[in-house]
Amino acid sequence: MQRYWFGDITDGGECIPFSRETNELIERCRSLEPEMDNFVPVEPETAVECGVFSSREDYIAELRKVTAALAREKISEYYSSGDIELIQMVRMLNELDHVINLLVERGMEWYIVKNPDFSRKYKNMNQKKVIGMMRRQKRSGLSSIAAEIDALSDKRTRLMKEISGKAVEVAPNCSEIVGGLVAARLISSVGGLRELAFLPASAIQVTGAESALFTHLKGGTPSPKHGIIFQHRRVHNADKAVRGKVARVVAGKLGIAARIDYFRGEADVEFLKKAQERIDAVFGGAGGDVE
Amino acid sequence: MIRIGSVLVSEGKGGVYGEKMLKGYRVWDPYRSKFAALARIYDGIDLESGWDVLYLGAANGTTVSHFADYVRTVYAVEFAPRPMQDLIEVSDRRKNIVPIMADATRPVEYAAFVSEVDMIYQDVAQPNQAEIAVSNLPFLKKGGTLVLMLKTRSVDVCETPESVFEDSKTIIESSGLEIEFSCWLKPYHKDHACIVCRHV
Numbered sequence: 001m002q003r004y005w006f007g008d009i010t011d012g013g014e015c016i017p018f019s020r021e022t023n024e025l026i027e028r029c030r031s032l033e034p035e036m037d038n039f040v041p042v043e044p045e046t047a048v049e050c051g052v053f054s055s056r057e058d059y060i061a062e063l064r065k066v067t068a069a070l071a072r073e074k075i076s077e078y079y080s081s082g083d084i085e086l087i088q089m090v091r092m093l094n095e096l097d098h099v100i101n102l103l104v105e106r107g108m109e110w111y112i113v114k115n116p117d118f119s120r121k122y123k124n125m126n127q128k129k130v131i132g133m134m135r136r137q138k139r140s141g142l143s144s145i146a147a148e149i150d151a152l153s154d155k156r157t158r159l160m161k162e163i164s165g166k167a168v169e170v171a172p173n174c175s176e177i178v179g180g181l182v183a184a185r186l187i188s189s190v191g192g193l194r195e196l197a198f199l200p201a202s203a204i205q206v207t208g209a210e211s212a213l214f215t216h217l218k219g220g221t222p223s224p225k226h227g228i229i230f231q232h233r234r235v236h237n238a239d240k241a242v243r244g245k246v247a248r249v250v251a252g253k254l255g256i257a258a259r260i261d262y263f264r265g266e267a268d269v270e271f272l273k274k275a276q277e278r279i280d281a282v283f284g285g286a287g288g289d290v291e
Numbered sequence: 292m293i294r295i296g297s298v299l300v301s302e303g304k305g306g307v308y309g310e311k312m313l314k315g316y317r318v319w320d321p322y323r324s325k326f327a328a329l330a331r332i333y334d335g336i337d338l339e340s341g342w343d344v345l346y347l348g349a350a351n352g353t354t355v356s357h358f359a360d361y362v363r364t365v366y367a368v369e370f371a372p373r374p375m376q377d378l379i380e381v382s383d384r385r386k387n388i389v390p391i392m393a394d395a396t397r398p399v400e401y402a403a404f405v406s407e408v409d410m411i412y413q414d415v416a417q418p419n420q421a422e423i424a425v426s427n428l429p430f431l432k433k434g435g436t437l438v439l440m441l442k443t444r445s446v447d448v449c450e451t452p453e454s455v456f457e458d459s460k461t462i463i464e465s466s467g468l469e470i471e472f473s474c475w476l477k478p479y480h481k482d483h484a485c486i487v488c489r490h491v
Contacts, residue, residue: 003403005404033400033403034399036399041407041408042403042404043406060389063389067391067404068379071390074372
């Protein structure tokens with residue numbers, strides 16, 4: 001028997017139409033996989049002769065309705081998985097950081113031209129201070145641009161909080177171990193929660209340190225100890241002597257956490273408790289090797 | 292195929308992707324579309340008005356929209372959600388495009404929708420491009436044309452593009468297809484080759 005989207009045709013050549021209702025056809029085609037041995041592609045003319053459609057045009061019009069509806073369904077299914085939006089949010093955050101830095105740097109150059117006796121040397125100038133300084137340039141385009149940069153920074157902070165919140169939803173276990181933002185960055189960097197769950201811990205450990213990793217692999221340089229996970233406080237606050245070890249343990253636990261997140265989708269209290277203890281032990285310098 | 296001077300064009304309503312218009316025709320840019328590049332290089336390729344085409348790797352529907360200007364029906368298969376959104380939009384305006392969201396490496400996903408076609412046009416970024424082409428042969432009429440756009444860098448970045456080209460040709464020939472023409476798409480597309488074959 002040959003199975004087609006509008007109905008089946010038996011080996012004897014008899015046509016069994018399924019339905020002419022678009023919704024029913026969509027329902028049928030959602031999981032329709034015809035037998036591929038001895039497969040014969042459908043002829044629109046056969047379907048017309050069969051009496052389901054009045055003409056070839058009618059056939060194509062209905063077919064387009066069905067396939068387009070199926071495609072729309074698949075698209076929204078894909079976007080509904082949550083981590084897709086998270087990835088876009090993280091990329092927007094990175095882009096915002098990039099833009100804000102560029103603008104501040106350029107504004108600084110402008111400021112220096114207007115204030116020839118100013119120098120940044122021996123001053124502890126964080127970004128907020130610099131922006132404030134620029135805003136005080138009255139009657140100048142610089143001041144209003146600085147105000148815009150300031151507003152952009154606020155939006156960046158808000159986005160960051162939003163990302164943390166979303167990460168807790170999408171990947172509760174990973175977020176518990178390294179915090180929402182770092183978890184989100186990891187997911188974004190590898191391309192999705194599924195991808196993260198299928199990654200070995202050693203790869204998670206150096207994700208974000210690709211250039212160091214590849215110079216290492218080509219020979220000569222020492223291997224990187226940590227990539228994105230360095231941003232987690234327990235990694236960057238660890239003593240230099242145990243930092244690599246902490247990174248390895250954190251990555252190991254993250255690997256497990258990502259799998260729980262992907263396959264189960266909810267926080268595992270028992271696992272988290274053990275994982276935290278284990279990481280803290282190494283962080284304090286007491287731990288040995290990963291068990 | 293319609294040419295104005297040496298410029299390849301197609302008939303139909305413009306403005307699909309911001310393409311240039313020439314005397315009321317849509318300009319088909321060889322630097323954007325690999326098929327247009329092929330038509331520049333090889334005179335023997337044609338799209339006839341009565342044809343049905345199976346298009347694997349339809350992407351955003353740029354080349355698909357030109358195909359639809361020439362032929363009767365285009366079955367456009369695309370796997371990725373993001374370009375599929377654009378493809379659906381294109382197919383909304385051109386009634387002879389059938390947009391199918393499926394994996395070209397698994398013909399079973401779209402077998403129930405596709406009729407026997409006069410041409411298979413394949414432009415997918417997969418390592419096993421030649422094998423994919425062969426596995427789609429059940430849809431191709433005897434005497435039909437298969438156009439394989441070979442992205443050599445997607446097959447194997449470590450191999451030289453030349454050896455990938457030769458290997459792919461061997462796979463195609465051993466499947467019983469007859470290679471009619473093959474070439475590199477220089478200078479329009481880097482490291483892209485094209486194999487035109489006939490189903491005998």
